[in-house]
Amino acid sequence: MKHTLLSALFVAALAAPAFATDYMIMAPAAPGGGWDSTARSMQEVMQAEGIAGSVQVQNVPGAGGTVGLAQFASTAAGDPSQLIVGGYVMVGAILTNASPVSLADVTPIARLTGEAEGIAVSASSPIQTIGELVEMMKADPGSVSWAGGSAGGVDHITVGLLAKAAGVDPTKINYVAFSGGGEALAAILGNQVTVGISGVGEFLPQVEAGTMRMLAVSTADKWQGTDAPTLIEAGYDVNVQNWRMVAAAPGLSAEQKAAVSADIDKLVNSAGWKSMLETKGWANTYLAGADFDAQLAKDIESTTVVLKDIGLVK
Amino acid sequence: MSTFDFLLQGLTVALDPMILFYALIGVTLGTAVGVLPGIGPALTVALLLPVTYGLDPAGSLIMFAGIYYGGMYGGSTTSILLNTPGESASIVTALEGNKMARAGRGGPALATAAIGSFVAGLIATLALAFLAPYVVKLALVFGPREYFALMMLAFVTVSAAFGDSAMKGLTSLFVGLALALVGIDQLTGQARLSFGVPELLDGIEVTTLAVALFAIGEALFVASQGNTVVEKIEAVKGSVWMSRSDWARSWKPWLRGTLIGFPIGAMPAGGAEIGTLLSYATEKRLSKHPEEFGHGAIEGVAGPEAANNASAAGTLVPLLTLGLPTSATAAIMLAGFQQFGLQPGPLLFATSPQLVWGLISSLLVANVMLLVLNLPLIRLWVKLLTIPRHWLYAGILLFATLGTIGMNPSPVELGMLLLFGIMGFAMRLYCYPIAPVVVGLILGPMAEQQLRRALAISQGDWTTLVATPVAAGILLLATLALVVPLIMRMRGKGALLAQLASEED
Numbered sequence: 001m002k003h004t005l006l007s008a009l010f011v012a013a014l015a016a017p018a019f020a021t022d023y024m025i026m027a028p029a030a031p032g033g034g035w036d037s038t039a040r041s042m043q044e045v046m047q048a049e050g051i052a053g054s055v056q057v058q059n060v061p062g063a064g065g066t067v068g069l070a071q072f073a074s075t076a077a078g079d080p081s082q083l084i085v086g087g088y089v090m091v092g093a094i095l096t097n098a099s100p101v102s103l104a105d106v107t108p109i110a111r112l113t114g115e116a117e118g119i120a121v122s123a124s125s126p127i128q129t130i131g132e133l134v135e136m137m138k139a140d141p142g143s144v145s146w147a148g149g150s151a152g153g154v155d156h157i158t159v160g161l162l163a164k165a166a167g168v169d170p171t172k173i174n175y176v177a178f179s180g181g182g183e184a185l186a187a188i189l190g191n192q193v194t195v196g197i198s199g200v201g202e203f204l205p206q207v208e209a210g211t212m213r214m215l216a217v218s219t220a221d222k223w224q225g226t227d228a229p230t231l232i233e234a235g236y237d238v239n240v241q242n243w244r245m246v247a248a249a250p251g252l253s254a255e256q257k258a259a260v261s262a263d264i265d266k267l268v269n270s271a272g273w274k275s276m277l278e279t280k281g282w283a284n285t286y287l288a289g290a291d292f293d294a295q296l297a298k299d300i301e302s303t304t305v306v307l308k309d310i311g312l313v314k
Numbered sequence: 315m316s317t318f319d320f321l322l323q324g325l326t327v328a329l330d331p332m333i334l335f336y337a338l339i340g341v342t343l344g345t346a347v348g349v350l351p352g353i354g355p356a357l358t359v360a361l362l363l364p365v366t367y368g369l370d371p372a373g374s375l376i377m378f379a380g381i382y383y384g385g386m387y388g389g390s391t392t393s394i395l396l397n398t399p400g401e402s403a404s405i406v407t408a409l410e411g412n413k414m415a416r417a418g419r420g421g422p423a424l425a426t427a428a429i430g431s432f433v434a435g436l437i438a439t440l441a442l443a444f445l446a447p448y449v450v451k452l453a454l455v456f457g458p459r460e461y462f463a464l465m466m467l468a469f470v471t472v473s474a475a476f477g478d479s480a481m482k483g484l485t486s487l488f489v490g491l492a493l494a495l496v497g498i499d500q501l502t503g504q505a506r507l508s509f510g511v512p513e514l515l516d517g518i519e520v521t522t523l524a525v526a527l528f529a530i531g532e533a534l535f536v537a538s539q540g541n542t543v544v545e546k547i548e549a550v551k552g553s554v555w556m557s558r559s560d561w562a563r564s565w566k567p568w569l570r571g572t573l574i575g576f577p578i579g580a581m582p583a584g585g586a587e588i589g590t591l592l593s594y595a596t597e598k599r600l601s602k603h604p605e606e607f608g609h610g611a612i613e614g615v616a617g618p619e620a621a622n623n624a625s626a627a628g629t630l631v632p633l634l635t636l637g638l639p640t641s642a643t644a645a646i647m648l649a650g651f652q653q654f655g656l657q658p659g660p661l662l663f664a665t666s667p668q669l670v671w672g673l674i675s676s677l678l679v680a681n682v683m684l685l686v687l688n689l690p691l692i693r694l695w696v697k698l699l700t701i702p703r704h705w706l707y708a709g710i711l712l713f714a715t716l717g718t719i720g721m722n723p724s725p726v727e728l729g730m731l732l733l734f735g736i737m738g739f740a741m742r743l744y745c746y747p748i749a750p751v752v753v754g755l756i757l758g759p760m761a762e763q764q765l766r767r768a769l770a771i772s773q774g775d776w777t778t779l780v781a782t783p784v785a786a787g788i789l790l791l792a793t794l795a796l797v798v799p800l801i802m803r804m805r806g807k808g809a810l811l812a813q814l815a816s817e818e819d
Contacts, residue, residue: 030356061722063498063515070512071724096503097515145771151503176458176770177501179763182638182645186582189636192457193771205637312503 023055023263025246026076026084028068030061038112038244039085041280045272051263064093064153070101076249080256083109087244088154091303095313096152103296107248107257110264111292113277114243114285117158117218118200118228122191123211130216130234133195134166141172147184147193151177152312154242155197158218160306165236170309188212199242200226201281224283243285245292261288321443324671328679333373333672337680340377341687344384348401349392350717355385356643359650372669376676378650379630382643383435383677386586386626387684390427390619395420395698396710398529398717402520402756403586403622406594408528409749410607410614417610420696421554426564426612427619428688429556433565434572434620435681438627441576442634443674449628450635453581458767459779461583463788465761468588470792471595472753482746490754493518500759501766513726520587520755522718526731527748529714531738533707538739554693564616567597571620578621579628582638583764586625587756593621627677634662634670 023046027039036059043055060068065086076082084106094102121127127136137144141163148155156175163170176193178184185203188196189211196203196212204225206212214228218240222230231238248260267273268286277284287295307313327333347358359378389404394411407427414423441449456464473487496507497517508514556564574596575589597617598607607614632638639645651662663670701709718731741748765779772778780786 060724061516063512067512067515067724097498097505097512099512142773151499151501153503156503174770174773176767177503178767179500182632183582185636185638186454186632187457190454190457 022081023052024058024082025055026058026060026068026072026082028060028062028065028072028084028086028090030059034244035065035085035087037280041273041276042083042085042246042267045270045276046263046267049267049270049272051266051270063097063099064150065090066093066097066099066101069094069103069106070099073101073105073250078251079249080252080260082249083260084247085244086247088240088242088299088303091300092152092154092157092307095304095307103247103300106250107252107260108292108296109246109248109257109261110268110288111243111245111285111295112264112268113282114219114241115283116200116223117155117197117240117242118203118223118226119162119195119197119215119218120188120203120207120212121195121215122188123213124191125194125213127195127215128213130229130231130236133215134162134168134236136194137163137166137168137173141168142174144195145174145176145193146195146197147176147178147187148197149177149184150179151175152307152310153177154240156310156312157303157306158238158240159197160310161238161240161302162231162236164306164309165231165238170306171311173310241285245296264288317444320667320671321675323668324673324675325678327372327668327672328376328675333376333676334679336369336373336377337380337676338683340380341384341387341680341683343377344381344386345388345684345687346384347381348385348388348390350720355382356641356646358385359643359646372672375647375650375669375673376680378647379673379677380680380683382626382647383623383680384684385643386623387428387431387688389622390431390615391424391695392713394423394427394615395695396529396713397532398710398714399521399524402524403590403625404619405520405524405528405587405752406590406618406749407615407622408524409594410611412528413608413610414612414615415696415699419610419612420699421692422556422560422612423610423615424692424695425554425556425689426560426616428685428692430564430568430571430616430620431623432681432685433568434575434624435627435684436678437569437572438576438579438624439674439677439681442627442630442677443671446631446635449577449580449631452577453632455782455784456581456583458764458771459782459785460788461581461764462761462768462779463785463792464578464588465757465764467788467792467795468592468595468757469761470795471599472591472757473750483750486741486746486748486750487754490751491758492754493523493751494755494758494762500763501770511726513724517759518730518755519722519727520752521721522727522731523734523755524752525714525718526734527738527741527751529710530731530735531742531748533711534735534739535742536703536707538743554696560612563603563612566600567593567613567617568620570596570600571617572624574617575621575624576628579625580631581628582632583760585641586622586629588760589621589625590618591753591756593617630677634673637662 025039025042027036029035039057043057046052046055060071062068069084069090072084119130127133133144146159148159159173159175160170163173178187184196184198187193200217200223203212203214207214207226214226216231216234217223217226217228218231218238220230220232220239246264248257265288304313343358344355347355358381386403389401390407393399393404393408394415397408397412399405399408411423411427414420473483496514498505498515505515571593574593578589579586594614594617597613598604601607601611601613603611629641629644633644633648639648715731718727738748768778780789
């Protein structure tokens with residue numbers, strides 16, 4: 001009720017050009033999370049820039065986005081006005097939940113934003129470099145406890161990839177899953193665990209305040225705001241980006257898909273989106289078309305392998 | 315400058331007419347969404363976030379905080395009057411509050427909830443201002459093993475506080491624990507007892523279960539009795555206002571509730587539910603009228619309501635001092651801070667003192683506003699109960715269903731609501747207590763996860779559970795709470811305990 005009311009207010013306030021398409025964006029998560037704020041930022045910019053007449057956001061939370069994805073795939077088929085937001089977390093969730101619906105059942109349009117994973121310890125920890133940490137893992141993988149997000153999520157996958165790259169048995173890693181960033185951060189700050197892994201943005205304020213030390217970031221290039229080395233620089237062949245994407249409904253014609261892609265392209269190149277990314281602190285990692293499809297296929301493949309290695313997927 | 319000077323300076327920010335106006339919007343909206351089941355403070359703040367983009371940071375953050383406090387206030391109203399808790403933090407309030415309302419004491423129940431919330435909000439906000447740096451140190455001491463110990467204490471005290479028959483109480487508790495297993499296991503990512511239904515992967519929503527058992531079960535039960543029962547809901551018996559003895563019985567629970575709620579709210583894995591449960595158990599144990607519990611004891615409303623508001627202030631401690639969001643609403647407030655380019659965390663007090671102290675001061679202002687807004691409304695609210703019974707229960711059914719759908723628009727959720735409603739009806743029919751089921755669903759997963767996390771960190775060494783003084787101390791307390799009554803009873807000592815025991819069985 002409140003939702004429609006607010007949307008209606010929004011439409012009235014921002015009376016957009018009459019010819020633009022209307023969109024309904026599904027955020028397959030509860031309000032407040034990353035996917036929800038991505039969807040709501042898209043809504044705001046698409047309306048303000050006149051890319052779409054009216055945009056509504058619908059939240060369908062559950063199971064790493066797979067509940068929303070399943071609902072989207074079955075109800076939105078063939079409807080070019082429906083979009084869904086998703087991300088790398090979904091790739092893992094589809095595999096660990098043995099979800100009957102996968103990203104092959106929707107039409108991925110583009111990667112919008114991304115963030116590096118950061119590996120950090122509390123400032124009082126004796127561990128100074130990522131090399132020391134990996135040596136500890138090699139000596140006794142169980143002695144290094146990792147605090148991160150849900151099991152099988154991007155944090156867990158990154159730890160698995162690092163273990164593999166360092167020649168440590170990935171089934172032996174001691175990964176402790178916490179719900180929500182706050183709890184994991186508290187466990188790291190309180191020295192309850194050896195090391196923490198999460199999106200870089202979550203650690204940066206602590207690093208600035210001197211309460212935590214960033215050991216490494218997971219992307220191919222260094223991350224803005226920290227001079228911590230990349231895992232590749234440190235000698236481990238791991239390149240992970242926790243990306244967020246937008247997908248359209250399944251069963252679209254080539255023209256319909258092209259029209260949606262054009263609208264997303266307009267969105268990403270608009271001034272409004274750029275300033276939105278800046279205020280949110282998101283990195284623009286826009287990738288569309290065949291390049292995105294290839295990257296997606298690669299991510300799905302490496303994730304499947306590592307989840308099997310960790311033992312989460314049979 | 316001392317904390318006190320900062321607070322005074324903050325008050326000058328908070329008393330700015332525009333800021334006052336934002337605070338007023340916040341508390342009004344918050345109360346409204348608290349009353350409506352299904353729309354919680356988290357969703358409201360999320361929806362308002364894009365709207366406030368153009369406003370100034372201080373005003374909109376203060377509005378969000380008002381919504382947060384207001385939501386905690388409003389949640390108690392439906393719990394007490396309709397037995398339909400709008401959010402998990404007000405489930406415990408329904409236990410005694412609704413019984414009071416049905417005995418014509420809805421007015422005093424709402425009043426003690428409102429004033430208790432005010433007292434707790436006031437003390438906890440002051441504690442936030444003066445004690446935040448110390449409380450946060452305490453919160454960081456709590457790791458998985460300490461949380462596990464805390465959960466054990468909660469289990470022991472809370473299960474002792476429920477029911478007339480230990481056998482039936484434990485049965486209910488284990489039903490709740492079994493339901494708690496449904497969904498993805500957080501530590502391994504594997505699905506348990508979800509039978510291939512994707513909606514079950516995230517487990518059973520606490521509020522859905524509570525609303526189904528309390529409200530739907532109740533409505534079915536009343537309907538099944540037909541017109542044969544004479545039990546009549548009295549809207550108002552005696553004064554709408556609190557009597558002298560109500561005051562006398564309320565003030566200590568308010569203070570104790572605050573004392574319990576604030577630190578637990580400040581703990582990253584604490585949450586408001588644990589505080590309300592512990593407060594309820596404490597009040598039952600300390601009450602001079604334990605026999606009234608289960609039949610509308612005012613202490614059972616005053617304590618938990620104070621605890622839930624104190625925990626709302628407690629949540630702001632790690633958010634403002636460490637940048638740790640420990641509840642859904644806090645997470646969205648964090649997003650709000652970031653929207654204005656402010657990074658909550660260890661540096662916030664240093665980089666934007668004006669904003670932080672303005673926020674803390676306006677919480678004090680919002681708290682006063684809430685009391686002024688809510689007390690006069692009580693007269694209006696209790697009129698709800700004068701609605702003829704068949705209409706009232708039809709309304710409750712509608713309200714409960716709408717709330718559940720509003721929170722999660724899925725047919726499976728609705729199916730669960732009805733199924734658990736029938737379960738609640740059956741439990742009422744055979745006199746099984748209902749609250750322990752909800753308690754099991756809340757505490758079960760927390761205890762399990764914290765235990766397994768602790769053991770993962772220690773690599774399977776069970777002695778880790780007593781390796782720190784805090785964990786060992788709490789576990790000892792829990793053991794004592796469990797064993798001492800048993801020993802006393804076995805030795806036949808203590809007339810009071812024997813009498814209590816005979817009442818229990």
